[in-house]
Amino acid sequence: MGNCCGKRKDYKHVKTDENEVADLENLEHSQASRPQQRLEFVVEEERNEDILHVEPPALLKTEHVSDPEDTMDFPFFRDQKTINHIQKCQTMFIMRGPPGSGKSSLVRQLESIYKSTVVCSAxxxxxxxxxxxxxxxxHLPYAHKDCQDKAKAACSRGNKxxxxxxTNIKRWEMKPYIDMAKAYxxxxxxxxxxxxxxxxxxxLAKRNSHGVKAEDIRKKINGYQENSPFYxxxxxxxxxxxxxxxxxxxxxxxxxxxxxEIREKMFPNVESLAELTEEMVHQYFSLENEETPCTLHCTAKFLGNPKNPVPRRAxxxxREDVKSACGKVFELTITSITISPRTIxxxxILTTAQCKLFDKxxxxxREKYLAAASSNRVNSLGPETPTGNLERGRSAHITxxxxxxxxxxxxTYDLLDICDLEWKNLMAVKNIESMPIKCGSMKQIGGDFCEVDLSSPIRVCTLFSGFY
Known part of the structure; x- marks a missing residue:
């Protein structure tokens, strides 16, 4: 832990907020005047969606319906399945709020539930x-550098x-920690x-423990920046x-x-299968590098940025259901692996609750395109396509x-093409031959698309959150 009376290091490059300096200068004056376990796949033949809900233990259970004014009503405090998952996986909580807003109470609750928690604070x-x-x-720049060093050390050790x-009022204040989270x-x-x-x-001036004045807290509130995720x-x-x-x-x-047909599109210069090695195939998709990527995800909603908003971004x-879902564990069901010369x-398959969070x-x-094509009664899908019956969430996937x-x-586009081809084959009553492989059966759906139907669905626990 750092000490302001110790030897000073050259940390002039560490960025600080002018308002924060003013807050802490006022604080100084006011004080002077005073007297591992690895998570594995769960493979099952059948599962009822209701089983996904796991009751919290008695000590964490509340007797009332979720209260929007309950300051501790977060899934990582109340939902036992979420707690179990976070205890096994690497999670970074970034607190955000002006002095006196209640961050310390939340941090203490995190420490009480997750015993190996490492708290980093300037x-x-x-x-x-x-x-x-x-x-x-x-010494404020040194305090922030000390906080960043402690966080980096904890991440490099793999603390869960x-x-x-x-306070993290500004986006740049969070950026070093977000970059660490990505790196580790x-x-x-x-x-x-x-x-x-x-x-x-x-x-807030009455409640904060460091004596920061209302005037300075108001400056922080006025400077509060939106920090919405990319997705x-x-x-x-x-x-x-x-x-x-x-x-x-x-x-x-x-x-x-x-x-x-698929092989030739991937390796047009390879004349025979004998010339092709597994290393060449893995390199084509960067699969030889176990760290690219290490953390996979299924996108629920891409948001982009405010300057170039996507539909329904704001x-x-x-949405309250999105806010309530953040930091909560959901179980995803994987049914097949799709392969093209472009993507794997x-x-x-999303549950009803997950589908509500899914917005693509x-x-x-694609539905508008199909509707326009079907109005002419001639399109790539053959017979007229009833677009009103297309399933929402059909493009849900993990890249x-x-x-x-x-x-x-x-x-996303490859999977939508596969869905279109499946519909075309269904309408044409076309039976696609499949062949057995180690993890299931594979078939070439059409064109340069292959799909491997898994012998049993793979269910994985996932944490719903944003990517910043």
């Missing part, structure tokens, strides 16, 4: 060895739960207190991500061996790998 730098808080505004306990494969959960007074400067999704653990990647390796090798961010994906404009665009230069979104 305030800790100003604690002396005797346990007294002595602030020095000139890392908590960043700063932590899922980020941004936590803001739900206290009634969280934006009441006068009340929301269900994030797998690192171990489950690697296992799914291993299954994909076997599937793509079998595809290349058995379907010349509405999605304000895992097809996901690409599905709507496992892409070919060089191909963006992840291509997996």
């Amino acid at each position: 305030d800790m730098y100003f604690m002396t060895n005797e346990g007294q808080y002595k602030f020095d505004a000139s 739960v890392v908590v960043i306990d700063n 494969n932590y899922v980020v959960i941004i936590v803001e207190p739900r206290t009634k007074w969280r934006f009441d400067a006068e009340e 929301f999704g269900w994030f797998l653990s690192v171990s489950d991500s690697l296992q799914l990647k291993c299954i994909a390796k076997d599937c793509v090798i079998e595809t290349v061996k058995n379907y010349p 509405e999605y961010l304000q 994906g895992a097809r996901v 404009p690409e599905e709507e665009e 496992i790998a892409t070919a060089n230069g191909v963006k992840n979104v291509q997996t």
Whole structure:
């Protein structure tokens, strides 16, 4: 732990907020005037959706219906399945809110539930060895650097739960920690207190433990920046991500061996199958590198940024069900692996509750295209397609790998093409031959698409959150 009375290091490059300096300078004056276990796949033949709900233990159970004013009503405090998952996986909680808004209470609750929690705070730098808080505004850059160093050390050790306990009013204040989370494969959960007074400067001035004045707190509130994610999704653990990647390796090798049309598009300069090695196939999709990526996910809603908004971006961010789902565990069901010369994906079947969180404009665009084509009664799908019966969430997937230069979104379009081909084959009463492989049966649906139907569905626990 740092000490402001210790030797100073050259940390001038560490960025600080002018308002924060002013807050802490006022604090100094006011004080002077005073007297591992790895998560594995769950493979089952059948599962009732209701079984996904796991009751919390008695000590965590509440006797009333969820109260929007309950300041501790977060899934990572109340839902036992979520708690069990977080205890096994790497999760970074980034606290956010002005002084006195209730962050410390939330942090204490995290520490009480997750015993190995590492809390990183710039305030800790100003604690002396005797346990007294002595602030020095000139040392603020060093305090933040000390906090970042502690967080990085915790992430490099693989501590399961890392908590960043700063105000994080500005986006740039969170960025170093978000970058760490990406580098070390932590899922980020941004936590803001739900206290009634969280934006009441006068009340916050009374409640904060460091004596920050209402005037300075008001400046922080006025400078509060939106920090919405690029997308929301269900994030797998690192171990489950690697296992799914291993299954994909076997599937793509079998595809290349058995379907010349797909093989020739991937390797046009290879004259015979004998010339092709597994290493060449793995390299084509970057599958030889176990760290690319290490944490897979199923996107629920891509948001982009405010300057280039996607449809329903603002509405999605304000939805109560989305806010309630953040930091909660959901079980995803994987039924097949899809392969094209562009992408490898895992097809996901969503439950009714998960479908409500799923919002893909690409599905709507495809439906409009099909509707226009069917109005002319001539289209690539053959017979007229009843677009009103198309299933929402049919493009839900986990992108496992892409070919060089191909963006992840291509997996969405590939899966929608596969859905279209399936409909065409169904309407034509066309039976596609399949062949058995180690993990199920594979078939070439049409064109350059192959799908491996898994012998049993794979169910994985995932954490719903945002990617920042």
